[in-house]
Structure formats: structure tokens, C-alpha cells
Amino acid sequence: MKRRVVITGLGTVNPIGNCVKDSWEGICSGKSGIGTITKFDTDGFSTKIAGEVKGFDPRAFVSAKEARRLDDFLIYALASAAMALEDAGLTIDASRAERTGVIIGSGIGGLLTMEKAKETLMQQGPRRLSPFTIPAVLANLAAGQVSIRFGAKGPISCTVTACSSGANAIGDSFRLIACGHADVMITGGAEAAVSPLTIAGFNAMRALSTRNDAPEKASRPFDKDRDGFVMGEGCGILILEELSSALKRGARIYAEISGLGVTSDAFHIAAPPPGHEGAARSMRLALQEAGLGTGEIDYINTHGTSTPLNDLYEVQAIKHVFGEKARSLAVSSTKSMTGHLLGAAGGLEAVITAKAIEEGVLPPTINLDNPDDECDLDFVPHTSRKGEIRAAMSNAFGFGGVNAVLVFKKYT
Amino acid sequence: MSSIEEKVIEIIMEQLDVTKEECVPEAAFIDDLGADSLDIVELVMAMEENFAIEISDDELMKIRTIQDVIDFIKKKRGALN
Incomplete structure (x- = not known):
């Protein structure tokens, strides 16, 4: 067990x-x-x-x-x-x-x-x-x-x-x-x-x-x-x-970490494949390990790098995994504020996601003045807003075709 | 105190993050000043640079105390002059 x-x-x-x-x-x-x-x-x-x-x-x-x-x-x-x-x-x-x-x-x-x-x-x-x-x-x-x-x-x-x-x-x-x-x-x-x-x-x-x-x-x-x-x-x-x-020891608990999904694209040294099937599989595996259904995720802290390919294909992968439910999710990229910390990004974004769950606040995506036609999810534009997060996902993708997805949930 | 001694102690204070009071001539780098073997290599490099001398690895092995460094530099400088 x-x-x-x-x-x-x-x-x-x-x-x-x-x-x-x-x-x-x-x-x-x-x-x-x-x-x-x-x-x-x-x-x-x-x-x-x-x-x-x-x-x-x-x-x-x-x-x-x-x-x-x-x-x-x-x-x-x-x-x-x-x-x-x-x-x-x-x-x-x-x-x-x-x-x-x-x-x-x-x-x-x-x-x-x-x-x-x-x-x-x-x-x-x-x-x-x-x-x-x-x-x-x-x-x-x-x-x-x-x-x-x-x-x-x-x-x-x-x-x-x-x-x-x-x-x-x-x-x-x-x-x-x-x-x-x-x-x-x-x-x-x-x-x-x-x-x-x-x-x-x-x-x-x-x-x-x-x-x-x-x-x-x-x-x-x-x-x-x-x-x-x-x-x-x-x-x-x-x-x-x-x-x-x-x-x-009576410690404060920010959140529980309950799932990890890691896959490889086996595709290209730097570019993700159209539809980013590997990212979608990572999200599914992480959900599976966490024992959660797509309906239980309220927030995704995306990889969201601000590159033309990543953002489009990540949205496609999210839609693939969550189907119609993708529209009712809050999905943001805090890299809009922090920039991309490369190997530290997954660490910082896990810190942010844990705080988001603890505080019940959805972090924003800033600078989203004209959303891409094909990027049509709720990206929490410009400003944060309150919202209970029962469970959240944090995505991280790396050169070499690595996809790592973490699932966090509110501790109850 | 000669200018060489003053300079040596100044470098040791900076490199090893120790006080002037700790830098007595008989102070041993490892036992008294908390240095490790890599600290000593770095320290010797600073001495080489400051005094325009070269210290071989064999010579480095013989350096134990602050006085050893001072004597060593004086000897090297003497040979140069």
C-alpha cells in the first residue's frame, strides 16, 4: 500500500x-x-x-x-x-x-x-x-x-x-x-x-x-x-x-501530492509534436496515480512558455485529456510573470500551485491581450481571482521530449 | 611586522574568512583555521599571484602553518633577488 x-x-x-x-x-x-x-x-x-x-x-x-x-x-x-x-x-x-x-x-x-x-x-x-x-x-x-x-x-x-x-x-x-x-x-x-x-x-x-x-x-x-x-x-x-x-508533529499542510506522470515524446530534440500526445499521456498517468477523474481538477498550472508551438500544442493536449471539461477549468501560465526558470520552473510552479490550493486563489496569465484563436481556454487573464481548488495539475515539458506532470490536491 | 607578513595575513583573512587575531604565526591552516585541502590550494594560488612566485605541489604539501607560508615566500623572493 x-x-x-x-x-x-x-x-x-x-x-x-x-x-x-x-x-x-x-x-x-x-x-x-x-x-x-x-x-x-x-x-x-x-x-x-x-x-x-x-x-x-x-x-x-x-x-x-x-x-x-x-x-x-x-x-x-x-x-x-x-x-x-x-x-x-x-x-x-x-x-x-x-x-x-x-x-x-x-x-x-x-x-x-x-x-x-x-x-x-x-x-x-x-x-x-x-x-x-x-x-x-x-x-x-x-x-x-x-x-x-x-x-x-x-x-x-x-x-x-x-x-x-x-x-x-x-x-x-x-x-x-x-x-x-x-x-x-x-x-x-x-x-x-x-x-x-x-x-x-x-x-x-x-x-x-x-x-x-x-x-x-x-x-x-x-x-x-x-x-x-x-x-x-x-x-x-x-x-x-x-x-x-x-x-x-502538527505540521501545517499546504496540500497533498498524489500523482506523477512521466512520458517521452520520442519525436524531436526541441519541438513538441502536433497535439502533444506525450503531454496528454503524462496528464492521464498523473491523474490515474492520483486516483482522480478529470472532473476533479479545478486548476492547471501549465508549462505555458510563450513559444508559438508549446502553447498551442499544450492547449490541444489539455483538450484531448479533459474534453468538454477543459472549458470549465482554470488554466494559467505563471511564466507570464516569472519568465521561464528552465530546470527550476517545475520547482517554482509547484510552490505557486501549493499556495494556490492553500489560499483558494487562481494565479493569472498576464499580457493575454489578444488570445490566440486556437488558445481558447479560461487562462485567468490579467488578474488573479478567488476559486476553490480541490485538485490541481502542474505541467513541465523539457527538451529531449520529456513530459512531467504532477497532481496536487487539497488535503482533507 | 614586515610587509610580506602583513600581506600574507591579509590574504589569509580574506580567503579563509578568519579574523586578524586568529592569524598568529603558529596557526595551522587545517587544525586552527578550519581550512580543508581545497582551501589551501586556493590560498596558495592567491599567494602565487600576489607575490609572483610559483609553489609546486610538493612544496604545497609541506605548508602547514602561517609561518611556513611566510618563510616560504621570503625564501622564494630571496632567491629571485
Whole structure:
């Protein structure tokens, strides 16, 4: 018999806010976190905008020594995990350590560190590389750093599945607890890839918005005038806990996580297939594991990247799964505000979905001024609104054809 | 205190995030200043850069205390002059 798994803590650093409270207020008021890139000189780049983390003080979470040596994605992970554990009121003492695990996904890892190290290598030679280069680059070091900091000695891993990394991490963590391999998991996604290489690389794929003159309007999922995604950075972490463990310590329960569906398109390195059959199968599998019918889902936090293909095919997949019921669902893309945090997206969007269930508020899709003719669902345009959510779905799709769908439900 | 000693201590304070009071000559990097082997590699790189010297891996293995670093740099600089 599978064990029940609940969410007892949340933590995030993202383009809208550096804690859950500020982020949730920003989401509810339809705030955009997108602006002009400040992390590097964008002269010559087609895209000059991104969702950067703003006003974040690393020293509130790491020592001066660590701040110098750690890549930003690691600092975001340490900060978010610290906030999530505090939110959960959980200390990982000796009695818990071996039953507490960490899975934090990252699409790319410490890319900015790698880019700088390559410069040092070329300009100053191989003897001038810091011994902390490799531990700042490796994608699994987000989980490594968090486990070291907080003493979690249970299962550890890192999902590297591009833009679904965070969702895969949470899904795998959910199953580890459900199947009895751990009682607590610190899980989510971390990314800090606003760098010359990624912006130029995604530009080469023509995947990014180039609406440089109006950054706040650039991420416009499901809108006729969408022209690509806007890269974001940050981290979203959840504390997942086996139900009886949470009840025993009287923890606050945001929501229950009850289903995961993972499929592969087996189609193309970057593009989804028309109709996105793989996404539809993921949604069905997640519902099946959760033991829920389509009529019980009230909200979908979509992948909704603001690229022409993703948004159209995701809508088609939702219609395929939900049929006529698709019209009575609230379906939104919070990437319209946060930008696309790549491997951290699934983590942040799970945080947002858990808050939405707890608060009974449907997060909006901003910038939806002229909905695409074929994108005709209730996208909660412009502003959030109240609405009870019995159960919700969070979609994440990644390059390579990965589709990961999570199902959350109100804890009762 | 010579300028070399002052500079060495300044670098150690910055690299290892320790106070001036902790930086007594006999302080051992690993046992007293909380450094690990990677910290020492990074520290030695900073010394190489600041004093325009080269420290081989064999020499690095012999460095244990702050005084070792100061003596070492003085010796290297002496050889250069």
C-alpha cells in the first residue's frame, strides 16, 4: 500500500520575490519580474531581457567564503531550502537524518561559473583555475550542498531533464516517500543560467522573445503576439513529508501530492509534436496515480512558455485529456510573470500551485491581450481571482521530449 | 611586522574568512583555521599571484602553518633577488 505524501514547507527565490510571501503577493497582483539583463553586456545579442533575481542578499544565507565560491544556482538552492525547512518547522536531527533525502533538479548547473573558468583558462592558463570550479559547476551539487548544510543523509539525486528537471525531482521524491524509502524529501529545482552562452544558444534556436523594448510584456503565453520564452532564474523548493510524520508533529499542510506522470515524446530534440500526445499521456498517468477523474481538477498550472508551438500544442493536449471539461477549468501560465526558470520552473510552479490550493486563489496569465484563436481556454487573464481548488495539475515539458506532470490536491 | 607578513595575513583573512587575531604565526591552516585541502590550494594560488612566485605541489604539501607560508615566500623572493 502506498503512503500518502504532503507538502509541509515552501521556499523560493525568483524574479518576482526572494521569499514565498513576496512571490505570492506578486503573483496575485499580476506583477512581472522581467527586465533588461544586468548580469552581462548584451551588446550584439538578439535578446536583451530576462527575469533576473533582484535585491537578493546571498550573505543572509551563506558565508563570505561561500558567496565567492558558489555558483548562483547553488546559493539560490541553499536559500530556498533554508526558508522551506524553516517554514516547515523542521530540524533534521539524528533521529530523522537517514530518512530525509534531497533531490534538486537543474537543467544546466553552474554555467556562468563554467564560462568564467573558460576565460581564466584561456587568458591565464591551466594553473590559475580555482579548485572550487568543478564543485560550482556540477548540477547535482545543489542537492549536495543542501544535504551537507542541513544534514540530510537519506536518498540523494539530481534530475537533469532540461525544463522539466524541477518537476521530475519533485515527482521522484514523492515516489521515494510513497514507497517507503524516505519520510521527508527536500526537493525542487534550481537554475541560474542567464549567461552569454545560454542566451546566445537559445537565440540560435530562435526560442527566446526579442521584445527588448517592453520587457514586462515579453512573456505572453497563449497570446497571438507571443514570440518566444523569456529566461528566468531562481529556485523553488518543497518539503515533502509522509502524512503520519507531518501529523505527528502538527505540521501545517499546504496540500497533498498524489500523482506523477512521466512520458517521452520520442519525436524531436526541441519541438513538441502536433497535439502533444506525450503531454496528454503524462496528464492521464498523473491523474490515474492520483486516483482522480478529470472532473476533479479545478486548476492547471501549465508549462505555458510563450513559444508559438508549446502553447498551442499544450492547449490541444489539455483538450484531448479533459474534453468538454477543459472549458470549465482554470488554466494559467505563471511564466507570464516569472519568465521561464528552465530546470527550476517545475520547482517554482509547484510552490505557486501549493499556495494556490492553500489560499483558494487562481494565479493569472498576464499580457493575454489578444488570445490566440486556437488558445481558447479560461487562462485567468490579467488578474488573479478567488476559486476553490480541490485538485490541481502542474505541467513541465523539457527538451529531449520529456513530459512531467504532477497532481496536487487539497488535503482533507 | 614586515610587509610580506602583513600581506600574507591579509590574504589569509580574506580567503579563509578568519579574523586578524586568529592569524598568529603558529596557526595551522587545517587544525586552527578550519581550512580543508581545497582551501589551501586556493590560498596558495592567491599567494602565487600576489607575490609572483610559483609553489609546486610538493612544496604545497609541506605548508602547514602561517609561518611556513611566510618563510616560504621570503625564501622564494630571496632567491629571485
